[in-house]
Amino acid sequence: MQQPIDSQNLLTRAEELVDLAKKAGATDADAVIVRSRSRSVSVRLGKVEGVDASESDDFSLRVFIGSRVASVSANPGFDAQTLVERAVAMAKASPEDPFACLADDADLSKDHPDLGMLDLTEVSSAELTDAALEAEAAALAVPGVTNSAGSGASTSMGGLVLVTSRGFSGSYMATRFGRGVSVIAGEGTTMERDYEGDSRVRYADLDAAAELGRKAAERAVKKLNPRKADTGTGLTVIYDPRVARGLVSHIASAINGAAIVRKTSFLMDMMGKQILRKGLTVTDDPKIFRGSASRPFDGEGVSGEKLLMVEDGVLQTWFLATSQARELGLKTNGRGVRGGTSVSPSSSNMALEPGDISPEDMIKSVKSGFYVMEMIGHGANLVTGEYSRGAAGFWIENGELTYPVSEVTIAGNMKDMFLSMTPANDIDRTYSTASPTVMIENMTLAGR
Template sequence: MSADCNELIERASRIVDVAKKMGADAADVVVSEGASNSVSVRNGERENAQASENQGFSLRVFVGAKVASVSTNDDGDVERLAERALAMAKVSPENPYASLADSDRLARDYPDLDLHDESDVSPEALVARALAAEEAALAVKGVSKSSGASAGRGSVAFALVTSGGFAGGYRRSYSSVSASAVAGEGTAMQRDYDYDARSHDGDLNAPEDIGRSAGERAVARLAPRQIETRRGASVIFDRRLATSLVGHLAGAISGTAVARKTSFLRDKLGQQVLKAGLNVIDDPRIPRGASSQPFDGEGVSSERLAMVEDGVLTQWFLSTALGRELGMSTNGRGARAGNSLGASPTNLILEPGEKSPAELMAEIGTGLYVTELIGSGVDMVTGDYSRGASGFWIENGEIAFPVAQLTIAGNLKSMFMAMTPASDIDRRFSVAAPSILVEGLTLAGR
C-alpha cells in the first residue's frame, strides 16, 4: 500500500482532468487502496486464512443537470473510463438537485484524527490471538465447545478530488478479535459471543478477555424459561443491543428517508422525539473513533452536530443534493457507497444517563433484560416494532433467570419517548449507547 495519500490524490486529479477535457461540466473522483489479513480457528486448529489487497476508482461526472457514476479497479485507461461515464450521463434523466458541494463549504484545513497506526501484525500473531480467545472461552466452566474465534488486521487509504477545488485524503487502520462459545448439549445448547475492533492495534482488548466474556455469556443463558404474555412491560436493552435503537433513530432522520417519505419521523423536525433531557450527538472528530472522518464524501468539513437536543429533533443527515431537495444545506454527512452518494452518521452517540443498569432494574422491580434480538421486524414508515428476543427475567429488582422464545412489540415513536438511558455507555464503536430502559412494551410469550 502507498506510504501516504499523495499518490492517490495525484491519480484522482488526473482522472478529473481527463473527464473535464472530454466534456464534463464538473467531476469528482474517489480512489481507495487497502490491504487486510484475517484468520479463523476452531478447536485449536486454523480453519481459514484470508489476505487481500484491493484498489478502486469511482468517477462521477455532471453534464448540465445530468449525472452518472462509473467505477473500476484499474485506472490504466482513464479516457475509456471518462467516456463511459459521459455516455451514461447524456442518456440519464435530469437531476435538479445533484451537483458538487459549494466551494465555500469545502474543507480547506482539517485535523489529523489519528486513525492509522503503523503496527505490523503478522498472520502468525493473528492466529495466536484467535487461539488465545478460543482457549479462554473453552476454559469457562459450562462451555461445551467452541463456535470459533477470529482475528484480523487491515488498513485503507482514501482520496477525494473534485473539479470544484477539493483534494484530500486520509488513512485508516483496524484490528479485531472475536470469539463465539457454546454451552450445554443437544437441544439445551446456548451460544453467545464477544468481540472488539479498534483503529489502533494497541487499543484492542486482550483476546483472553474477549474469549472469557463469550464463554461466560453463553453459560449464563443455560436453561431459559418462557414467560407469560404481558402488556405494559418494562424492558432494559443491554448496551450491545441498545445501539440498534439508536440505529433505528439514525435511519429515521436520514435525509434520504425523509425525502422519499419512508420515515416515521419525516414530519417531526423541531419537535420532541425523545424524553426531555436526552441528547443524540454525531461527532466525526473523535480521535481514533470508529467512524471518524476529517471531511465527508463530498469534501465538506465534518463538524460535531447535536441531532437531538433536550429531546428535540434538530437536524437530518444531509448531503448537498439531499439538502437542496429538502430546502436546506448540507451538514457534512455526505457518504459514498459504491457509485452512489447519500447521507449517513459518523460516530453517533446517545449520551448516557446517571443510573447504572442495576439501579434501573431495582427501580422497575419486574421486567425483561434483553441480551439478544432476532429478526428485523421494524417498519420504518410506520415505526411498528416487533422482534424476537431472549435475555433474563428481572424479579425484585434483580436478574432472576434466563428467558427465551419471546417477542417484543411496540412502536418506535412511543418507544423513543419512553427511553431512559443508563450510565454504562460503550464508546468503542460507530454507534455508542448505554443500556436503555423502555417502558410500556408488549411481551409475547406462551
C-alpha cells in the same frame, strides 16, 4: 511496520481523471479512489480454518453535464481517456436530475485534521492466529462450555482519495484491528450460544484475547436452561448496551435525509418536535480523535462538525449530503458517504448520551421486567414505526436478574418507545453507534 498507502500517487491519478472529464465536456466532476488491505485468521477447536488476505483498488468517476449525471467505476488497469469518454457519453444520455451536484465551494473542507486514525503496527498472521487461539482456549476452559462456534482476528488498512473540479483535493487513511470469539454452552436441545469481540483503531487498545473469550463463555453459560415468559402488556424492558445500540441505529435510519426525501421514515414530520424524552441528547461527531467512524471530511469533501441531532428530546436536523439537502431546501452537514459510485447521508460517531442512573440502580427499580441481551430478526419497520423482534435475556424480579428467558417477542411502536426511553450512565464510546443501558416502559411481550 505496515507501509502506508501512497496517497500522493493516487491523488495524481484522481486529478488526471477530473481534468480529462472537464476537457471532454463535463461541467463538473469528481474522482474517488478507495484502496484497502486486510488480513484475517479464523480458528475452531484449536485448528486454523482459514487465512485470508486481500488488497483492492476501487476507482470511480462521477461527471455532470448540467443537471445530468453519470458515474463509472474501474479497476487499476483502466485506460483513463476511455473511462472518461464513457462517463461523459452516459451523462449526456441520462435524464435530468435537478438535485444532482457537487458540494458548494463554500462548504468544502479547507484543512484536514489528523484524527489519529492510522496505526502502522505490523501484526503478523502468526500473531493473529495466536490471539484467535487464545480467545477460544479461554472460552473453552470455562465450565459449562461444550463447543466453539469459531474465533478470529484481523487487521486492515484503508484509504480514501477525493478530488473534485471545484478545487478540493484530499486523502486520509485508517487502520482497524479486531478479534472475536463465539462459543456454545450446554448439549443437545439445551445448547446456548454467545459471543464477544473488540475492534479498535489502535492495536494496543484491543481488549485481551483471553478476556474476550472468558466473557463470551460466561454469557453463554448464564443463558442455559431458559424459560418462556408470560404474554403481557405494560412491561418494562431494559436493553443491554449491546442491543441498545440497535435502538440508536433505528433513530439514525429514521432521521437520515435519504429516507426523508423518499418519505419512508416514521419521523419525517417531526423536525423541531419531541421525539425522545425531555433531557435526552443524541450527538454525532466525525472529528473524535481515534473514533471508530471518524473522518476529516466526508465523501464530498465537506468538513462535518459535531451536531446535536436531538437536543432536550427535540429533533434538530437530518443527516444530510448535498443532493438530499438541496432537495429539502437545506444545506449539507457533511454526512455524505461514498457507496460505490453514489453519495448518501450517514451518521459518523453517533451516541445516545448517558443519563444519571447506574445500570444496577436501573435494574433495582424494576419490580418485574425483562433484561434483553440478544435480539433476533429484523422486525423494525422504519416507515410505520412498528417494532416486533424476537429476544432473549433475563427476567427481572424484585430488582434482580433471576432466570434466563428465550423464545419471546417484544413489541411496540418506535415513536412511543423513543419517548419513554431512559438511558443509564454506562456508555462505551468504542463503537461508531454508542449507547448506554436503556430502559423502555410499556412494551408488549409475547411468550407462553
